[in-house]
Amino acid sequence: QESADVKSTYWLSTALVDSALTGLTAVELRDQLQRHRIQTRRLWQPMHQSPAHRGCQSILTGVADRLFETALSFPSSPNLTPDSLERIHETLRQLLPVRARSAA
Known part of the structure; x- marks a missing residue:
């Protein structure tokens, strides 16, 4: 939750992938998303x-090693459209099993 005097830029959206x-x-998830023309990146x-x-x-x-192996950063930009x-979101729903989506 943001404080009243601070506004997040939401610069980097990252998720941990529990195999x-x-x-x-x-x-593997990065590669699957790339096939759908969705660019993700591993953490530094x-x-x-x-x-x-x-x-x-x-x-x-x-x-640091665990985060590098399990984290993916998703597209994040002020220019990212709702579409x-x-x-x-829909691509992730197609690629991930229900048990993974309900754990988030």
Whole structure:
């Protein structure tokens, strides 16, 4: 919930993909959505995985790796039309089993 003096830009809409519920990994869902011309992206690669930072001292908890593996960022833009949002929603309804939709 937003405070009265703050307005969210809703810049990035991200969902965690539970493969036990969906039967798909985040990458598989991304590929399915791409076939429907819906572009999604994985979250940013954790810094400790990048070649420039590999081997650097870090404190790892597994959270960044887990988010990178399971999260998908969906189209989000001030120019996204209601029709586009509805198309994304309907495509997800077609691709995801009922048990995954009801868990959200």
